[in-house]
Amino acid sequence: MRKAHLLGPVAHDWGESRAYENLMQSPKSLTLLDFPLNRPPSEIRGRVRVLSRLGPVTALIPAGYDPVPILNAGALDVLRRDGTVEELAAKLKANQRWAATASFPAPSGQRDLTASMPKHRTQRVLLQVLLHSPAPWCCHELSLLLGSGNQPLSRPALRARIERLQPHLSRHGLVIATSGRWQRIAYSLLSRPTSRPSVQ
Incomplete structure (x- = not known):
């Protein structure tokens, strides 16, 4: 080059x-x-x-x-x-x-979290990845992306990163939703449903 x-x-x-x-x-x-x-x-x-x-x-x-x-x-x-x-x-x-x-679609982040990103870089990158792409991320995709050149990130390590990120997201009204089962779980970043008063 x-x-x-x-x-x-x-x-x-x-x-x-x-x-x-x-x-x-x-x-x-x-x-x-x-x-x-x-x-x-x-x-x-x-x-x-x-x-x-x-x-x-x-x-x-x-x-x-x-x-x-x-x-x-x-x-x-x-x-x-x-x-x-x-x-x-x-x-x-x-x-x-x-x-x-070229014009690229804006990231799918539902609110601006740049001022309060997690301090730990691996957590910050996981959040940015989830904000960046609107489609759900399969666990295999995230494991491959976040692993090394020789070894994908292990499934337990990925789950641990997701769990550590949840409290941070909760403060902003967001949640990482999961779908699927067994060896193929998809992760999506969603707004946490707000409770509404019931009508008696």
Whole structure:
């Protein structure tokens, strides 16, 4: 990228809280998701699918991988590692231009919580993720997003983060609702119902 005189990227490992915060605070930024040779295609699709819920993603994949399923998973573009520097640079510039001019839906947060975000970064990022995307998040998606590059976040650890976040949300009239059962639970951020006086 330096060779092609592109703006230098800020590199992060998968799962870093700071990376997600930067991405959600800059909706017109472009994420280049770089996959090494030893990652199976199913993992590439899964990671593209969850990350593209936070912003536009271009995937850099090993030669020989089929780009169509990755595009169907939500990637803005798929670049091959064996492409020339000139070709990769031209495509990245085009993707950056698109991201800079595209209009993105506003986050689904039902009220402004920026002044009272949780102090712990992992809790803050979980709240921002739930505020950012209106559709429910499957436990598998959150575990993958919040885990490391080698290991998804364990289900008990995810439940613990959800439970620690609930008291903070309750003070703002919000609640994390769950649906589903067994190994597939979906989480949604909702307004807590207000009690109304009954009519006798």
